[in-house]
Amino acid sequence: MENAKKNIVIAGAGFGGVTAALILDKAFYRSQELRDAYQLIIINNHHSHLYTAALYEIAAIPQGHHKLDYIKSSITIPLAAIFHETHVDWREREITSIDRDKKLLTFDNTEELHYEYLILALGSETSYFNIPGAKEHSFALKTFADGIKLRDRVQQLIESGDAEPLRIVIAGAGASGVEVAAEFENFICMLQKHQGKEAICKTEVMLVEATPEILPGFAPWIIEKAKKRLSHIGVQIKTGVAITAVEKDSVSLKDGTKLPFTVLVWAGGVQAASVLKTTGLA
Known part of the structure; x- marks a missing residue:
């Protein structure tokens, strides 16, 4: 059954999405009316925020110098840590479609989520400009x-x-x-x-x-x-x-x-x- 509160959904937990969520959380903290009327949800396809600007450094750390968990912790922050003791409900989901007319998100597990307001902060993905063979024969650097x-x-x-x-x-x-x-x-x-x-x-x-x-x-x-x-x-x-x-x-x-x-x-x-x-x- 859909939550009685209406949903404010932020799609994406990059810098834009996380910043938007934390700003809204401050508004929720100050307003009982907001807390009573809305649920604040952030959706991301991974359980951590990733600092993509440092990925080139990760690609140049020799095997065996550090454990993967340690390396990962140097450029990621768990969403659970970011939104601990906030009004933000974070969910690890992959959004497959957005129906603006129905105000409906569909996820890769077929789950659906209605929203009243939606902030799109999904970031970017690698573009291969339709160049034949580019995706198949190259290494991207986005994750x-x-x-x-x-x-x-x-x-x-x-x-x-x-x-x-x-x-x-x-x-x-x-x-x-x-x-x-x-x-x-x-x-x-x-x-x-x-x-x-x-x-x-x-x-x-x-x-x-x-x-x-x-x-x-x-x-x-x-x-x-x-x-x-x-x-x-x-x-x-x-x-x-x-x-x-x-x-x-x-x-x-x-x-x-x-x-x-x-x-x-x-x-x-x-x-x-x-x-x-x-x-x-x-």
């Missing part, structure tokens, strides 16, 4: 599991010696792509030294960017400093050319050339959460 999966693959290749030299291509040279490139140049060199391969500490890391410059939208002086630093540590930069297709071990560029890779990291951009298509808003 904790993504970071660990990428780390494990790179470390496995180095320890097995199956790929020498190791070629890392990073699609997209925005902030995420640049951070991954810089971190991986050092991370891989460190792993090679642990394997007794100091003499071949020459991993090929390349940034590929469709726009004329790396870090689109940043101030020119920041771009120049970043380029100098990347060049100093050995990161190659290829700008002004778009990726048109991806195969198992190479990317095709708009100028007709192909770039071989051992590992492709996709940092090419994001798009609105797919579930928003069910609302007519995206």
Whole structure:
């Protein structure tokens, strides 16, 4: 049976969703009328808030240095801890559809939830721009599991010696792509030294960017400093050319050339959460 109170629902527990929930909680704390009339609910597809900006660091922590639980705790905060002793009811659910006319959310377990007010804070997801093979042959970096999966693959290749030299291509040279490139140049060199391969500490890391410059939208002086630093540590930069297709071990560029890779990291951009298509808003 539906709760007698009407629901104020926040979809998504990123920075926007958590902030909205805590602000509303203060209003609930001050108003008995609000508490009597509404229930405050936040829905998220995971039980923790994730600091996605630090995922590139997680992907560069060698296996065995720290337990996974410890690593995870460094970039996540359990929702139970955030909303402890608040008026916020958090629920771990995957939203599959939003019916604005009926004011109804449907979840992947077929459960439904009616709302009176809905705050959409679902964040973004990786966009592959309909490039053939991009999703199938690359590593994304949007979740904790993504970071660990990428780390494990790179470390496995180095320890097995199956790929020498190791070629890392990073699609997209925005902030995420640049951070991954810089971190991986050092991370891989460190792993090679642990394997007794100091003499071949020459991993090929390349940034590929469709726009004329790396870090689109940043101030020119920041771009120049970043380029100098990347060049100093050995990161190659290829700008002004778009990726048109991806195969198992190479990317095709708009100028007709192909770039071989051992590992492709996709940092090419994001798009609105797919579930928003069910609302007519995206």
